[in-house]
Amino acid sequence: MIEEPYRWVEAIANRREYIEAQLASGSPIAALGYRDGILFLTLGQTRQKIFEIYDRIAMGAIGHPGDIERLRMGAIELASTEGFTRSATDVSLRRLVHYSLSPVMKSAFEQVYGPPYLARMLFAEVGEQPEGDLFLRVEYDGEIATSGATFAQARQDFAVLSGTRQSRELMESFLKTEHGADASLEAALKSALDAWSIGHMSLKTTDAKELPERAAVSKYLQEQLAHTGIEAGILERNKSRAIRYRSLSDKELRPLISD
Amino acid sequence: MEPSLVAFDQNFSGAADDFPALLRRKGLLAPAAIVNSQGGTPRQKSWQPTEATTILAFKFSGGVLVAGDRRATAGNTVVYDRADKVLEIDRHSIMAIAGVPATAWEMARVLEHSFQYFRRTQLQEMSVDGKVRALSKLLRDNFGFVMQGVGVVVPIFATYDSHPKPEARLYFYDAMGAQFEATDYAATGSGSPAVRGILYYENNWGAKPLQKLSEDEAVSIALRALDTAAESDTSTGGVDRGGKIYPLIKIVSRAGITTLPEGKIAAVFKETVA
Numbered sequence: 001m002i003e004e005p006y007r008w009v010e011a012i013a014n015r016r017e018y019i020e021a022q023l024a025s026g027s028p029i030a031a032l033g034y035r036d037g038i039l040f041l042t043l044g045q046t047r048q049k050i051f052e053i054y055d056r057i058a059m060g061a062i063g064h065p066g067d068i069e070r071l072r073m074g075a076i077e078l079a080s081t082e083g084f085t086r087s088a089t090d091v092s093l094r095r096l097v098h099y100s101l102s103p104v105m106k107s108a109f110e111q112v113y114g115p116p117y118l119a120r121m122l123f124a125e126v127g128e129q130p131e132g133d134l135f136l137r138v139e140y141d142g143e144i145a146t147s148g149a150t151f152a153q154a155r156q157d158f159a160v161l162s163g164t165r166q167s168r169e170l171m172e173s174f175l176k177t178e179h180g181a182d183a184s185l186e187a188a189l190k191s192a193l194d195a196w197s198i199g200h201m202s203l204k205t206t207d208a209k210e211l212p213e214r215a216a217v218s219k220y221l222q223e224q225l226a227h228t229g230i231e232a233g234i235l236e237r238n239k240s241r242a243i244r245y246r247s248l249s250d251k252e253l254r255p256l257i258s259d
Numbered sequence: 260m261e262p263s264l265v266a267f268d269q270n271f272s273g274a275a276d277d278f279p280a281l282l283r284r285k286g287l288l289a290p291a292a293i294v295n296s297q298g299g300t301p302r303q304k305s306w307q308p309t310e311a312t313t314i315l316a317f318k319f320s321g322g323v324l325v326a327g328d329r330r331a332t333a334g335n336t337v338v339y340d341r342a343d344k345v346l347e348i349d350r351h352s353i354m355a356i357a358g359v360p361a362t363a364w365e366m367a368r369v370l371e372h373s374f375q376y377f378r379r380t381q382l383q384e385m386s387v388d389g390k391v392r393a394l395s396k397l398l399r400d401n402f403g404f405v406m407q408g409v410g411v412v413v414p415i416f417a418t419y420d421s422h423p424k425p426e427a428r429l430y431f432y433d434a435m436g437a438q439f440e441a442t443d444y445a446a447t448g449s450g451s452p453a454v455r456g457i458l459y460y461e462n463n464w465g466a467k468p469l470q471k472l473s474e475d476e477a478v479s480i481a482l483r484a485l486d487t488a489a490e491s492d493t494s495t496g497g498v499d500r501g502g503k504i505y506p507l508i509k510i511v512s513r514a515g516i517t518t519l520p521e522g523k524i525a526a527v528f529k530e531t532v533a
Contacts, residue, residue, distance in 0.1 A: 052379050076379050077281060084278075084372045085287055243350075243375070 011112045019140050022118055026062030026163035028171060028199030031124045033133040033157040033181050034188035037236040037244070038124045041192040043200070043224055044231035051233075052245040054079035055088050056126050057096070058235050060161060063119030063140070071119055075101065088242060093125035097136050097144060106142025116140055122161040126235035126244055130181035135159030157181035162199045166208065171199040174211055185234075186256050193230075193257065197221040230254075278373035279397065288369065291400035310357035310413045311494030312344060313450030315484055316429055317458055317469045318443055319477040322512030323417040323427040325355050326481040328450075328489065329504055330496030340496060345507045349374050350515045351419040352390060357448035358412035358434075362404070366397050366412060387420040391430050391438055398436035405434050413447045417511050425513055443469050450488030450495035457484045474510070478524060479531040481508060486532060498528060 029042040029049060040050045040060050050060045053075050061068045078100055083091045101121075109116040117140055125134045135147035137159055147156040158175045162168040179191045197220045202208040232248040282288035311332050316325040327344040330337055345355045346367045354370060356363035373393050377385045385393070394416055404410035416430040430438050431445040443462050446454040461480055462469045472480065482498060485506050489497025498505055505528065508519045
């Protein structure tokens with residue numbers, strides 16, 4: 001039955017609907033390029049969502065833990081073997097995502113008898129200059145969105161990931177006006193927390209088209225911070241070290257946001 | 260068909276894989292050499308230790324000091340006089356090598372990636388015991404080559420352990436992969452007998468035990484020891500006074516690894532050795 005083209009399209013559409021529903025409650029993740037690196041941030045409930053992939057590459061993901069784990073391991077394997085046989089500078093996020101992850105996710109998604117990857121991922125690679133930072137979002141169907149300048153859009157110094165498209169777009173429109181690549185870590189941290197709150201608030205309503213009031217955002221953020229931990233990591237621009245990733249603990253971050 | 264480097268392994272099940280196993284699975288690392296005991300290829304009956312160099316390491320008040328001369332030789336020929344035999348593996352670990360450079364540097368590279376790979380995949384730092392064992396296993400895997408007369412490596416491994424209590428740890432190995440923890444000092448390479456004599460003497464009857472030495476005193480003893488080794492061992496460079504080539508000295512401490520700048524080594528040398 002499914003061999004008929006129409007059935008296949010229908011099966012794919014059902015599958016897309018199913019996956020979107022599964023991902024819809026995923027807590028947002030923001031990645032912001034700032035003066036000294038890239039900050040990844042989310043407010044964590046239970047499991048870890050931000051991971052180191054290689055010297056200059058980190059990843060944030062929402063979805064099924066088993067699928068995230070397989071993709072994460074795959075990405076680390078590829079980056080590590082590439083870095084070992086050639087050199088660390090030859091490991092590139094663009095190649096990792098375009099030539100390895102995306103095709104695999106696409107074919108898993110479209111082979112309707114096999115399981116798709118239930119995951120949405122956000123990758124970033126820190127550059128020598130803020131203009132060299134690269135952000136890539138990879139969807140469960142292998143679709144790639146980039147922060148780089150294209151014909152359709154100007155370059156963005158951030159990328160976000162959320163459970164729904166509406167939530168993501170609100171976060172993006174907030175960061176577009178609030179965040180710049182020359183921000184300090186403290187400023188980036190505040191923007192990221194606000195963006196997370198906006199994204200998380202909109203997951204709870206179906207018709208949030210406009211950005212919420214600023215007071216409402218900070219009230220919501222304070223409520224959330226009272227009972228959830230901050231999960232964050234940075235990719236440092238500091239050239240003196242090969243390994244740029246460092247996770248930031250909740251304890252380290254709290255003093256930076258208390259004012 | 261040659262496996263593609265960028266091919267994504269969909270049957271991934273490798274949480275238990277260590278990095279060398281992953282490399283072997285992908286055909287990127289030579290399989291562990293098997294010693295053929297049924298005749299076949301003729302093998303050397305007794306291998307000559309060819310670890311022509313001098314490496315020393317000892318604990319002092321500021322951590323562990325690891326020093327190595329800079330000479331690389333092939334038989335009687337000096338091939339290179341600026342070889343780097345004291346290698347940083349991660350932020351707190353140093354592997355210093357005596358032996359065949361090609362094998363030793365490859366081992367260092369595998370080891371470096373193994374530790375990173377473990378941390379990234381398992382989301383926790385490898386324990387010091389795990390790291391020490393990882394090097395032991397690489398040596399063991401290499402032993403077949405050693406028996407065939409190629410690729411002998413005899414390293415020293417120095418690291419700083421923060422668990423259970425913060426302390427510097429120092430290990431030396433034999434070519435088969437046995438590991439020994441050194442309480443005070445270790446030396447390897449063809450010039451090591453002289454160095455061991457000096458370190459033993461200093462530790463027992465010197466001005467103070469090695470572990471009490473200040474950084475400058477430690478550097479001074481390291482330079483004197485290497486210079487003594489070079490006096491009788493042609494494969495050890497010691498200090499090249501004419502060419503102003505000094506040994507490479509690194510220190511592992513709680514804060515990480517410091518490579519002593521040449522200027523500092525030169526100053527200590529001028530004051531206490533030359």
